[in-house]
Amino acid sequence: MSSTEDVIMAIPRELTQNPLRKIWMPCKNGLPEKHISQKRVCMTNCPTLIVTVGLPARGKTYISKKLTRYLNWIGVPTKEFNVGQYRRECLKIYKSFEFFRPDNEEGLKIRKQCALAALNDVRQYLSVEGGQVAVFDATNTTRERRATIMRFAEQNGYKVFFVESVCEDPKVIAENIVQVKLGSPDYTDRNTEEAIQDFMKRIKCYENSYQPLDENLDRELSYIKIMNVGQRYLVNRVLDHIQSRIVYYLMNIHITPRSIYLCRHGESDLNVRGRIGGDSGLSPRGKEFAQYLGRFIQDQNIKDLKVWTSQMKRTIQTAEALGVPYEQWKALNEIDAGVCEEMMYEEIQEHYPLEFALRDQDKYRYRYPKGESYEDLVQRLEPVIMELERQENVLVICHQAVMRCLLAYFLDKSAEELPYLKCPLHTVLKLTPVAYGCKVESIYLNVEAVNTHRDKPENVDISRLPEEALLTVPAHY
Amino acid sequence: MNIAEDNTEQCGNSLTRELTQNPLKKIWVPSSKNGLPERHIGQRKVCMTNCPTLIVTVGLPARGKTYISKKLTRYLNWIDVPTKEFNVGQYRRECVKIYKSFEFFRPDNEEGLKIRKQCALAALNDVRQFLTDKGGQVAVFDATNTTRERRETILRFAEQNGFKLFFVESVCEDPDVIAENIVQVKLGSPDYTHCNTDEAVADFMKRIKCYENSYEPLDEELDRDLSFIKIIDVGRRYLVNRVQDHIQSRIVYYLMNIHITPRSIFLCRHGESDLNIKGRIGGDSGLSARGKDYANALGQFIQSQNIRDLKVWTSQMKRTIQTAEAVGVPYEQWKALNEIDAGVCEELMYEEIQQRYPLEFALRDQDKYRYRYPKGESYEDLVQRLEPVIMELERQENVLVICHQAVMRCLLAYFLDKPAGELPYLKCPLHTVLKLTPVAYGCKVESICLNVDAVNTHRDRPSNVDVSRLPEEALLTVPDHH
Numbered sequence: 025m026s027s028t029e030d031v032i033m034a035i036p037r038e039l040t041q042n043p044l045r046k047i048w049m050p051c052k053n054g055l056p057e058k059h060i061s062q063k064r065v066c067m068t069n070c071p072t073l074i075v076t077v078g079l080p081a082r083g084k085t086y087i088s089k090k091l092t093r094y095l096n097w098i099g100v101p102t103k104e105f106n107v108g109q110y111r112r113e114c115l116k117i118y119k120s121f122e123f124f125r126p127d128n129e130e131g132l133k134i135r136k137q138c139a140l141a142a143l144n145d146v147r148q149y150l151s152v153e154g155g156q157v158a159v160f161d162a163t164n165t166t167r168e169r170r171a172t173i174m175r176f177a178e179q180n181g182y183k184v185f186f187v188e189s190v191c192e193d194p195k196v197i198a199e200n201i202v203q204v205k206l207g208s209p210d211y212t213d214r215n216t217e218e219a220i221q222d223f224m225k226r227i228k229c230y231e232n233s234y235q236p237l238d239e240n241l242d243r244e245l246s247y248i249k250i251m252n253v254g255q256r257y258l259v260n261r262v263l264d265h266i267q268s269r270i271v272y273y274l275m276n277i278h279i280t281p282r283s284i285y286l287c288r289h290g291e292s293d294l295n296v297r298g299r300i301g302g303d304s305g306l307s308p309r310g311k312e313f314a315q316y317l318g319r320f321i322q323d324q325n326i327k328d329l330k331v332w333t334s335q336m337k338r339t340i341q342t343a344e345a346l347g348v349p350y351e352q353w354k355a356l357n358e359i360d361a362g363v364c365e366e367m368m369y370e371e372i373q374e375h376y377p378l379e380f381a382l383r384d385q386d387k388y389r390y391r392y393p394k395g396e397s398y399e400d401l402v403q404r405l406e407p408v409i410m411e412l413e414r415q416e417n418v419l420v421i422c423h424q425a426v427m428r429c430l431l432a433y434f435l436d437k438s439a440e441e442l443p444y445l446k447c448p449l450h451t452v453l454k455l456t457p458v459a460y461g462c463k464v465e466s467i468y469l470n471v472e473a474v475n476t477h478r479d480k481p482e483n484v485d486i487s488r489l490p491e492e493a494l495l496t497v498p499a500h501y
Numbered sequence: 502m503n504i505a506e507d508n509t510e511q512c513g514n515s516l517t518r519e520l521t522q523n524p525l526k527k528i529w530v531p532s533s534k535n536g537l538p539e540r541h542i543g544q545r546k547v548c549m550t551n552c553p554t555l556i557v558t559v560g561l562p563a564r565g566k567t568y569i570s571k572k573l574t575r576y577l578n579w580i581d582v583p584t585k586e587f588n589v590g591q592y593r594r595e596c597v598k599i600y601k602s603f604e605f606f607r608p609d610n611e612e613g614l615k616i617r618k619q620c621a622l623a624a625l626n627d628v629r630q631f632l633t634d635k636g637g638q639v640a641v642f643d644a645t646n647t648t649r650e651r652r653e654t655i656l657r658f659a660e661q662n663g664f665k666l667f668f669v670e671s672v673c674e675d676p677d678v679i680a681e682n683i684v685q686v687k688l689g690s691p692d693y694t695h696c697n698t699d700e701a702v703a704d705f706m707k708r709i710k711c712y713e714n715s716y717e718p719l720d721e722e723l724d725r726d727l728s729f730i731k732i733i734d735v736g737r738r739y740l741v742n743r744v745q746d747h748i749q750s751r752i753v754y755y756l757m758n759i760h761i762t763p764r765s766i767f768l769c770r771h772g773e774s775d776l777n778i779k780g781r782i783g784g785d786s787g788l789s790a791r792g793k794d795y796a797n798a799l800g801q802f803i804q805s806q807n808i809r810d811l812k813v814w815t816s817q818m819k820r821t822i823q824t825a826e827a828v829g830v831p832y833e834q835w836k837a838l839n840e841i842d843a844g845v846c847e848e849l850m851y852e853e854i855q856q857r858y859p860l861e862f863a864l865r866d867q868d869k870y871r872y873r874y875p876k877g878e879s880y881e882d883l884v885q886r887l888e889p890v891i892m893e894l895e896r897q898e899n900v901l902v903i904c905h906q907a908v909m910r911c912l913l914a915y916f917l918d919k920p921a922g923e924l925p926y927l928k929c930p931l932h933t934v935l936k937l938t939p940v941a942y943g944c945k946v947e948s949i950c951l952n953v954d955a956v957n958t959h960r961d962r963p964s965n966v967d968v969s970r971l972p973e974e975a976l977l978t979v980p981d982h983h
Contacts, residue, residue, distance in 0.1 A: 037826055039787075039819060047834065048822045239738070256721070257741040262757065265896060272754045275744065305520075337520055340529045344518055352528065354882060365876075394847075400836060404886075414747060 044382050045399075046391040071150040072266055073177050074159045075170070077188035079234060080227045081200040083253070084189055087274065088161040089460045091187075094273055097433045098406055099399070100266065101155050105146055107162035110138035118210040121225040126233055139169070143176050151180060157266070158182075165234040167241070174245075185267050186247035187274065188237050196253055197227075204459050253279055273410070279457075282416040283326070284434070286427050287452040289338035290314045291473040294366065295449065298474070298500025301358060301365040306341045309471055313450045314345030316469040320452065321346055321419065330418045332356065332408075339421045350421075355404050358423035362395025369478065369497045373490050380493055384484035387443035398443050401429050409433055424476055427453075434462045444480060449473035474500055525864050526881075527873040553632035554748055555659050556641045557652070559670035561716060562709045563682040565735070566671055569756065570643040571942045573669075576755055579915045580888060581881070582638050582748065585631050589644035592620035600692040603707040608715055621651070625658050632664060639748065640664075647716040649723075667749050668729035669756065670719050678735055679709075686941050735761055755892070761939075764898035765808070766916070768909055769934040771820035772796045773955040776848065777931065780956070780982025783840060783847040788823045791953055795932045796827030798951040802934065803828055803901065812900045814838065814890075821903045828901075837886050840905035844877025851960065851979045855972050862975055866966035869925035880925050883911050891915055906958055909935075916944045926962060931955035956982055 037050035074091070076084040088104045095102035112118070114134055123131045139162060149155040164170055170186070177184045191197065201223055205211065211219040237247050239258070248271050249258040257275055262268050290310025294302045306314065321329065331348055333339035334356035343350040364372050364379070373380050376393075383390040391397035396404075405426065412418060412430075420430065424447050432442040434455050447453075450473045454465040475498040483492040518531035556573070558566040570586045577584035596616055597605065605613045621644060631637035646652055652668070659666045673679065683705055687693065693701040719729050721740070730753050731740040739757055744750050772792025776784045788796060803811065813830055815821035816838035825832040846854050846861070855862050858875075865872040873879035887908065894900060894912075902912065906929050914924040916937050929935075932955045936947040957980040965974040 039823060039826070041819075047817060048819050050826060243738075255743060256725075257739070259739040259741065259757065261737060265893065268758055268896065271757065275741065275753065276750055335528060337522075337529045341520060344520070344531060354885070403836070411747065414750065 043378070044386055044391070045389050045397065046393065071155060071182050072157045073146065073150070073173070073182040073184050074157060074270070075164055075173055075184060075186050076159070076161050077164045077170070077186055077237060077247075078190065079165065079230050080163065081197045081205065081223070082189040082191050083200065083279075084163070084187075085161055085204070086279075086460060087187060087189065087250075088159045090277060091270065091273065092157075092159055093433070093436045094409075095157055095270075096436075096438075097402065097409075098269075099402070100157055102157040102159065103149050103155055104159040104161055105142045105149075107135075107138050107142050107160075110142050111135060112209055114138055121222050121229060124226050124229040126229060139172075143173070147176075147180055150182060163230055165230050165236075167235045183263060183267075184246065185263075185270065186237060186245060187270075188247060188249045190236060190249060190251045191253060193252060207459065248274060250274065273413075276410055276413045278414070280416060281457070282418075284412060284417075284455045285321075285419040285452055286430055286447075286455065287317065287419070287421055288423055288427055288447060288449055289336070289342045289421060290317075290471075291449050292338045295474050295476055296501055298368045298370075298497075299366050300369075301361040301367075303336050303338075305337050309473055310338070310342070310449075311345070313469060313471040313473070314342045316450075316471055317342065317452070318346045320467065320469060321348075326417045326419075328417060330415055331421065332418060333421045334358065334423060334426070336423070339423070342421050346419075353408060355408050356420070356422045356426055359398070359401050359425040360392065360395040362392035364392050364395065368500070370494060373493050377490070377493070378486055381484055381486040381488065384480055384493070387480070388439040398425060398429065398439075401425060405429050405433075435464065436461070446477055449476065474498065524860070525868055525873070526871055526879065527875065553637060553664050554639045555628065555632070555655070555664040555666050556639060556752070557646055557655055557666065557668050558641070558643050559646045559652070559668055559719060559729075560672065561647065561712050562645065563679045563687065563705070564671040564673050565682065565761070566645070566669075567643055567686070568761075568942060569669060569671065569732075570641045572759060573752065573755065574639075574641055575915070575918045576891075577639055577752075578918070578920070579884065579891075580751075581884070581921075583636060584639040584641065585637055586641040586643055587624045587628055587631075589617075589621050589624050589642075592624050593617060594691055596620055603704050603711060606708050606711040608711060621654075625655070629658075629662055633662060645712055647712050647718075649717045665745060665749075666728060667745075667752065668719060668727060669752075670729060670731045672718060672731060672733050673735060675734060689941065730756060732756065755895070758892055758895045760895070762898060763939070764900075766894060766899075766937045767803075767901040767934055768912055768929075768937065769799065769901070769903055770905055770909055770929060770931055771818070771824045771903060772799075772953075773931050774820045777956050777958055778983050780850045780852075780979075781848050782851075783843040783849075785818050785820075787819050791955055792820070792824070792931075793827070795951060795953040795955070796824045798932075798953055799824065799903075799934070800828040802949065802951060803830075808899045808901075810899060812897055813903065814900060815903045816840065816905060816908070818905070821905070824903050832903075835890060837890050838902070838904045838908055841880070841883050841907040842874065842877040844874035846874050846877065850982070852976060855975050859972070859975070860968055863966060863968045863970065866962055866975070869962070870921040880907060880911065880921075883907060887911050917946065918943070928959055931958065956980065 037052070039048045040051040041048050076088055078084050085106060088106070092102045092104045111134065114137070115123070122128060125131065142160065142162070146158045146160060150158050160173065164173065174184055201220055205223050206216060206219050211222070214222070237245065237249055243260065246261040246263050246267060251257065254275070254277070259271055262271055290306045290313035292310055293304040293307050294300070296307050329348070331343055331346060331350035333343045333350050333352050335352045335354045336357055339356070340352065361367075364376065367375070379393065388398045391400065409430070422430070425443070427447040428442055428445040431437070431445050431447065431453065437445060450469050450471045452467045452469065454467060456463045478498060479496040481493060481496045520529045521532035522529050558570055560566050567588060570588070574584045574586045593616065594600070596619070604610065607613065624642065624644070628640040628642060632640050642655065646655065656666060683702055687705050688698060688701050693704070696704065719727065719731055725742065728743040728745050728749060733739065736757070736759070741753055744753055772788045772795035774792055775786040775789050776782070778789050811830065813825055813828060813832035815825045815832050815834050817834045817836045818839055821838070822834065846858065849857070861875065870880045873882065891912070894902075904912070907925070909929040910924055910927040913919070913927050913929065913935065919927060932951050932953045934949045934951065936949060938945045938947075960980060961978040963974060963978045
């Protein structure tokens with residue numbers, strides 16, 4: 025074929041493999057071009073503005089925070105903007121419900137200003153700071169307010185998705201007030217009775233002007249209406265992938281009190297020898313831990329406990345000692361260290377010093393050759409998280425990297441912190457949702473084990489000396 | 502620590518069973534006395550409900566109930582939930598050999614009502630057999646079920662048998678949608694083989710009318726204790742009530758992601774790779790010269806098809822990305838589309854696998870779907886990792902997926918409803934594009950060979966799969982390579 029032929033043919037670009045993530049990208053002169061998209065969750069072209077709707081004490085902030093935590097964990101940069109916070113910054117001192125009276129001109133003015141200030145920060149986040157999703161958490165109970173927000177979204181090219189929470193169950197509302205309102209900065213100087221009284225009057229201020237999302241009037245909007253804490257949902261016009269994921273997530277969460285227990289398998293033979301990965305069995309101390317774990321679980325007297333393990337021998341051996349049925353999940357398998365499987369850190373430094381340095385430079389995104397990254401782990405653990413949300417009391421017996429990922433989800437840890445979270449052997453973490461977050465209790469079961477935690481060394485440069493690389497390797501046999 | 506005679510270890514106060522690794526699936530299971538595996542404790546399966554589920558469609562004729570039933574059944578079977586649909590219309594056709602006219606469905610036709618009730622009960626009987634005797638997990642009861650009375654009957658049936666109930670109602674008043682529905686699936690129905698189009702349409706519209714007066718849609722108030730999803734206007738709006746468990750949650754998610762907008766899905770493999778030529782499996786090699794030719798031909802083919810808003814997806818392996826590069830449009834890399842991980846057999850030739858791992862090679866031939874390579878994956882694992890890809894394919898419109906042999910087999914099996922036994926042997930040759938277009942209740946397949954030579958990588962199941970077989974018997978079906 026001569027070069028003068030007018031062939032409409034793309035000239036395939038040469039490919040080079042990014043050394044950190046092992047992604048193949050087109051390159052020019054051996055240097056990578058801006059790489060074409062690796063599958064990211066949110067393939068919308070424009071940012072999304074999630075807008076909560078509902079009377080006070082309907083769980084809007086609970087939903088906002090939880091959703092934000094979930095989206096960030098799966099890699100979608102998300103931030104919540106709570107208008108109540110803006111109001112507190114503006115007003116400094118909360119006197120009483122009177123502030124919220126619909127005839128309080130001054131109050132209305134301030135509240136509107138706060139909403140606009142929050143929207144301004146939303147714009148900053150989505151248009152300037154690279155955010156993908158913003159959650160605008162306020163009552164937004166009038167059609168007028170929502171119209172303002174929609175105009176704002178239109179002007180800025182954001183998609184809008186409403187999340188309305190409707191609930192008339194007095195018990196749910198009362199529990200809500202106890203859990204999150206009594207402790208609010210608004211009520212630090214009140215006793216419980218006073219606080220509840222005031223808050224109920226506050227709710228009343230909104231009731232008359234509340235215009236719920238309407239099947240007919242709002243038929244062009246994209247929204248989910250959550251009724252009675254998830255008993256029923258109305259979903260309208262889901263526009264894209266991220267909205268579909270949000271709906272699925274919201275439909276799987278619940279507020280029934282429960283606890284999630286996370287722990288690793290008992291100490292393994294490879295652990296003892298300072299080797300990573302593999303599929304070895306428990307060491308004698310590991311077996312002892314398994315026994316102690318069984319007793320611990322019995323003592324806790326947990327209602328309908330589900331036990332999950334990975335498909336690796338060491339977690340299953342650990343579960344066997346509990347004497348209760350357990351479910352094996354391949355998705356809970358330890359991170360695949362590829363060519364580094366079963367090596368000691370000293371050997372990795374010797375055979376793959378470049379890889380070892382890259383890993384220290386960006387432990388979250390670093391993918392082992394023919395293996396996985398923490399980023400890959402999170403993607404494979406997402407169905408586990410979704411099912412954990414659906415379940416009640418669960419004990420997850422897993423592995424160091426896996427446990428770090430799950431913990432980061434529950435405790436809202438960033439990608440930078442995640443790979444360095446401390447998850448020592450023979451220690452159970454009991455997570456109990458409370459208020460807007462998670463209470464953590466750490467229970468060390470008093471069976472000794474090697475330390476497998478390797479801190480980030482000071483020198484992460486590829487030019488570093490072996491000693492510098494191996495400085496933080498924990499002791500082993 | 503003592504190892505007691507019955508092969509358990511005595512440690513502390515309780516006995517821990519020894520574990521043995523199932524040679525096929527590489528799953529660790531407690532072993533009994535003789536080192537043989539006991540019935541293994543639950544491997545993660547999708548449907549962890551303790552009781553079977555009965556899905557019941559609700560809606561006027563031509564609202565997509567059968568479309569939904571078949572599609573849902575296909576999806577659930579693919580993700581390994583044994584599911585079967587029971588179409589009451591089918592039972593009616595078997596009972597009333599010849600369909601005369603809509604008069605059969607008139608609400609005042611006593612004889613008709615009697616037959617229709619019998620058919621419903623016959624279908625429910627088969628449902629019971631499937632769920633209770635034959636190990637089925639989900640049954641889809643596909644009929645109009647438009648009256649509260651009929652649904653009561655079904656409720657009682659489910660209660661008596663310990664089945665969970667989930668209703669799927671389709672409500673639609675858009676005349677265009679209904680008309681298109683009639684054209685797509687009713688005109689070709691056995692009921693209308695002897696009518697011309699106009700007659701068929703006229704009769705069917707009257708049939709719909711027969712149901713309209715007695716139609717009692719699921720009601721937010723009256724039916725607030727039932728578990729259901731109400732699909733309004735082909736997915737514009739959904740009402741979801743009382744989702745009880747994991748499988749219902751998955752069903753709802755699936756139903757909320759499917760659509761009926763016409764589109765095509767193009768499936769193909771990467772161009773021939775260097776390892777392909779050498780007869781080696783797996784790895785991450787680049788395209789051979791012929792593979793590059795194919796990539797260019799693919800680019801030309803795609804352009805000539807003039808596809809609206811085509812999305813292109815690849816795996817994260819070099820050979821699919823190289824192929825996409827030649828197409829010259831933006832593409833998205835999915836790790837989930839990576840080829841099956843052959844573990845210790847990566848980059849080996851079949852001859853070498855036979856030499857080094859003859860037992861593994863035989864086990865694979867015995868059950869290719871469930872067989873997991875040591876330190877690798879099985880087709881069963883592949884399906885689980887491809888599920889989000891399928892979900893996103895359902896959401897999308899025109900998509901070209903450039904992937905790999907085992908992956909393409911899994912995706913194809915989903916679209917063409919192929920069971921686990923056939924899936925690993927589906928023919929997905931190099932340099933051939935499959936164009937899948939949803940039509941009626943299924944998928945039209947067009948196979949387009951782009952006329953660039955390539956090695957054959959398809960290995961049929963040999964006659965002898967026994968562990969004791971000779972090497973020659975094992976290697977009988979290995980395709981040629983250099």
